[in-house]
Amino acid sequence: MALFKFRLPDIGEGISEAEIVAWHVKVGDRVEEDQSLADMMTDKATVEMESPVAGVVVELAGEVGDQVPIGSTLVVIETEGAGEADAPVPVDEDQVEAENPGVEEVAAPAPMPAETAPAARREPAESAAPEARASTSSARTEESAPVPGKGEKVLASPAVRARAKDLGIDLADVRHDGAHVRHADLDAYLRYSGGQGYHAPHASRAREDETVRVIGMRRRIAENMAASKRAIPHFTYVDEIDVTALEAMRGDLNANRGTRPKLTMLPFLIVAICRTLPDFPMLNARYDDEAGVVTRSGRVHMGMATQTDAGLMVPVIRDAQDKNVWQLATEIGRLAEAARTGKAKSEELSGSTITVTSLGPLGGIATTPVINRPEVAIIGPNKIVERPVFDGDDIRRAKLMNLSISCDHRVVDGWDAASYVQAVRKLLETPVLLFAD
Template sequence: AEPVEVRTPTPAAKVLASPAVRQRAKDLSIDLAEVRPAEDGRLRHADLDAFLSYNASGGFQPAGLKGKDEQVRVIGLRRRIAENMAASKRNIPHFAYVEEFDVTALEETRAQLNAGRGERPKLTMLPFLISAICKLLPKYPMLNAHYDDEAGVVTRYGSVHLGIAAQTPGGLMVPVIRDAQSRNLWQLAAEITRLAQAARDGSAKSSELSGSTITVTSLGPMGGVATTPVINRPEVAIIGPNRIVERPMFVKDASGVERIEKRKIMNISMSCDHRVVDGWDAASFAQDLKKLIEAPALILAG
């Protein structure tokens, strides 16, 4: 057998490398003696990158950087949000209901309207959802209500003052669209944009951040598959659209024959106060909402 050459590692002190390269190697727990320079005997960052790529399974790359422990006082708006959320969960027996909606036709309608919107604001999903909710609430007045648990009184409202849960640098805020039932799609889109911006930059008036009768909360593309939103006390219901995904679905054509189509699907989640809203009412509302969302012409009709 031929003799095996034994290589003696070069001491790290004798390796030619800049202080920055040495520090990076130290942070990554890499022995510089194990890294082979690409040229002129001096180790560079590119040599470390190559070493890591070839030794990814060797455990040289740390999972993350160590951070600092810190304490953050919960004060101001953040404290009020915390107190309101705690009071809602402590006092309200929540129940959740989630239904699947086919929003393919609605997304096509939305695209067509946006293509000819001119100077008007761009339509998102929310104006359609709010319009559909406003159409249904006269049939389900117990959802558009406040419950005073101390007095044992439910106040059902004729107008829909719809809260829009919005994330801001200062925390969660709920600006309110007054008389949402009296606005068309474009007016709703403009008011959503105005209120969201006012909440984010701190210019929203106190009257614009209170007095909602029912709330919609949306995380947009990060909406997840389903949510269980916390009710905005003293309201009794909150509605949360989730992320839109594309799925193959069985669809019947005009002759009744089923075929597979790619459809856009979105779940809508509801949380309700079980002291005021029965499960049957929530489910019935969700099914009627499904009919409107899946046939957007019904939303646009008077």
């Protein structure tokens, strides 16, 4: 018998440590080669660690939420072979790209003999857009969705496992496409199983108190938001915009879009933001607190806050000022999907100069968004509502939308923010100006 030391490999450029977000084994467990050991999170993604050897687990590096340095021992496994593995293995990026097309930044070591090479496999975020969830769920049939046998291992993200446990669902009963059970599969199970195997809690039944450790992406979001609010003196300005004409134009364009993507309000808003920013350069900027320097960007790299099951991510539309509404709609869809499936590249998740955040139909009356540090401004459209408005002596039906902007008061004055929103408002209320030179 010998002890095999599984050392945490280099799973991302510039990464010095990774966080344990889930253990899939415990001390005393028998593991087989390629069996999942743990999920490790870096700044951008989650990586599933697999055992390169078979044996019995005799030691684990820490608990969920602990940080583990690159190269340190993650798991010790007692094997039937001889010798130990003591050295971390560098990442072979070409091999990872070949095995995981479109998956970036966090990679797996190249295949090596089991005695020396720990293996890591990228675990994409278990997420999909609400529209995709609905279409996926509605398309499920008993013929197309396999159910694993009761004795088989079911693969799922920690978030999906936690949700299934909370709902009292056995993952082995859930039909699913692909290798992993996803949230959409749980939705389909609840919708089409007729409640079999699931007992909804009574509305008035009390639940036990629960202590949840803040780890993984949620901890990183918490740290970033706390740093932003702690360091930046925020103020928020909100104004009402009549988007009746814009909504009519959007409807006409969508009716004649052919094979082009469907237009939402967001591409029009981004065009308006980009066209007005040259007159308000203090808004399209990044503030270096330590150096006391504000860098005003000549280009608009538009951050787009995107909700995923792993947490809030901000993919970036590069050179948004050079794109028309159709190009923006295409890029918005591509980046949102990449973020939600964990395929966004590292360069697509950094370098924004100003951010837009939208909750779509959940947008509410007004929002006070938190600035995406080190930027100095973030813009939040709210939901569109129909209300009667006075038009001279007449009353007409109008589609109205509140637009919020939060700014860093160290860099942007209230007058500047209000003036800027008024400029955006002019373009959105007279949408033909969005297409004028």
